[in-house]
Amino acid sequence: MTGAGSVRVRPADEADLHRVMALVRTTPYLQCHTEHTYWILLRYGRRYTYVAETSEALLGYASGVRSNVSPELFFLWQMVVAEHHRRSGIAMALLQALTATAAADGCDEFHAAVAADNHQALGLLERWASQTGRTMEAGQEIVYTADDGPSAEPRTVTEQLTIIRSAGGHS
Numbered sequence: 807m808t809g810a811g812s813v814r815v816r817p818a819d820e821a822d823l824h825r826v827m828a829l830v831r832t833t834p835y836l837q838c839h840t841e842h843t844y845w846i847l848l849r850y851g852r853r854y855t856y857v858a859e860t861s862e863a864l865l866g867y868a869s870g871v872r873s874n875v876s877p878e879l880f881f882l883w884q885m886v887v888a889e890h891h892r893r894s895g896i897a898m899a900l901l902q903a904l905t906a907t908a909a910a911d912g913c914d915e916f917h918a919a920v921a922a923d924n925h926q927a928l929g930l931l932e933r934w935a936s937q938t939g940r941t942m943e944a945g946q947e948i949v950y951t952a953d954d955g956p957s958a959e960p961r962t963v964t965e966q967l968t969i970i971r972s973a974g975g976h977s
């Protein structure tokens with residue numbers, strides 16, 4: 807498997823469930839869904855779910871969904887790297903592994919929904935697009951109400967659809 811330094815990137819499996827959720831909980835940019843959701847992902851969607859680890863800890867996770875309406879479309883769903891291990895190439899290694907699998911399956915257009923102020927995620931996607939000869943552009947704005955449960959006020963979330971295509975690919 808690929809890696810950044812001594813970090814190994816590998817397909818995720820069910821045993822990673824709680825460590826993946828613990829990583830997701832470390833960032834306000836991702837919503838932590840239920841154990842059931844991640845169990846389904848790690849059992850039935852794990853072709854498109856990768857983790858990065860050392861022998862001691864799980865340091866990163868990335869997951870995506872292939873459209874079953876337009877099979878050339880791939881949605882980059884969640885990605886996170888443990889805070890103290892950022893800027894060492896772990897996310898790029900995860901993204902490369904995930905998108906290589908998607909591309910091998912025939913996907914050539916990648917979408918992501920990124921908060922407008924999430925410069926780390928936008929910087930990562932820009933770097934990946936330019937390194938791989940793809941183009942990146944803003945798509946539609948996505949606005950929804952997030953309900954964090956009875957003890958929290960519903961909040962409005964605004965994200966920007968980001969579209970990354972192979973240069974010369976279809977539009």
Ligand SMILES: CC(C)(COP(=O)(O)OP(=O)(O)OC[C@H]1O[C@@H](n2cnc3c(N)ncnc32)[C@H](O)[C@@H]1OP(=O)(O)O)[C@@H](O)C(=O)NCCC(=O)NCCS
Nearest residue numbers: 835885886887892893894895896897898926927929930933
């Ligand atoms: C986004 C995130 C996954 C990037 O992880 P990372 O392991 O630090 O990224 P990498 O080290 O692989 O960075 C690769 C490139 O991405 C870009 N990048 C990464 N972090 C960046 C930042 N904070 N600002 C600008 N560009 C950044 C840079 O071009 C970087 O290359 P460089 O370090 O040589 O300059 C990480 O910051 C994170 O977990 N953020 C919180 C969760 C999140 O926002 N997820 C995405 C939601 S869509």
